[in-house]
Amino acid sequence: EPEVTQTPSHQVTQMGQEVILRCVPISNHLYFYWYRQILGQKVEFLVSFYNNEISEKSEIFDDQFSVERPDGSNFTLKIRSTKLEDSAMYFCASSTRDRANDGYTFGSGTRLTVV
Amino acid sequence: GQNIDQPTEMTATEGAIVQINCTYQTSGFNGLFWYQQHAGEAPTFLSYNVLDGLEEKGRFSSFLSRSKGYSYLLLKELQMKDSASYLCAGYNNAGNMLTFGGGTRLMVKP
Numbered sequence: 001e002p003e004v005t006q007t008p009s010h011q012v013t014q015m016g017q018e019v020i021l022r023c024v025p026i027s028n029h030l031y032f033y034w035y036r037q038i039l040g041q042k043v044e045f046l047v048s049f050y051n052n053e054i055s056e057k058s059e060i061f062d063d064q065f066s067v068e069r070p071d072g073s074n075f076t077l078k079i080r081s082t083k084l085e086d087s088a089m090y091f092c093a094s095s096t097r098d099r100a101n102d103g104y105t106f107g108s109g110t111r112l113t114v115v
Numbered sequence: 116g117q118n119i120d121q122p123t124e125m126t127a128t129e130g131a132i133v134q135i136n137c138t139y140q141t142s143g144f145n146g147l148f149w150y151q152q153h154a155g156e157a158p159t160f161l162s163y164n165v166l167d168g169l170e171e172k173g174r175f176s177s178f179l180s181r182s183k184g185y186s187y188l189l190l191k192e193l194q195m196k197d198s199a200s201y202l203c204a205g206y207n208n209a210g211n212m213l214t215f216g217g218g219t220r221l222m223v224k225p
Binding site for chain 1: 163213214215216
């Protein structure tokens with residue numbers, strides 16, 4: 001079964017450093033997303049991306065965050081200057097147009113720890 | 116607002132049936148998803164309801180009443196591996212995003 005792949009699975013970084021989280025969505029999917037889940041809390045929407053541009057973003061997705069699709073397969077989330085409160089599990093997801101039947105497929109996540 | 120409420124924890128016995136409820140207050144949801152999430156893993160898609168009524172998929176069924184802002188996930192013939200968190204999520208068609216509830220942690224006991 002096709003899956004969304006995320007790397008790395010764990011990342012530890014010092015406060016103030018830049019991190020890039022990488023995702024390879026399912027190849028025939030058109031819509032890409034980033035969500036995050038702080039330990040013990042709910043999954044929160046960050047950003048959606050379609051046709052090489054951001055289609056929606058949440059209040060969490062401030063100027064420190066950016067997304068890019070540098071080639072035909074990768075989708076990245078960059079945090080420019082990490083803060084302690086950025087520590088969370090970051091999930092990439094992708095979907096077809098038929099979200100009702102296919103749902104959103106989530107990757108296994110990157111656990112980011114900012115120290 | 117877009118509040119989604121579901122119980123924090125539930126316990127059930129192997130082989131039994133359990134119903135996990137979800138209520139929501141929304142001005143923008145076009146449908147409701149249910150996801151299963153094992154600890155430390157990604158949410159996996161279970162069901163999506165856009166119309167009122169019951170959708171059945173094997174051991175799992177999901178119900179939606181849009182007028183009442185209410186949904187439930189029904190799990191039959193519970194197995195130990197069903198121990199997980201079950202996430203209710205409202206889908207906003209305009210923004211193409213999911214708004215998740217806090218999840219219900221289900222513990223299945225022998």
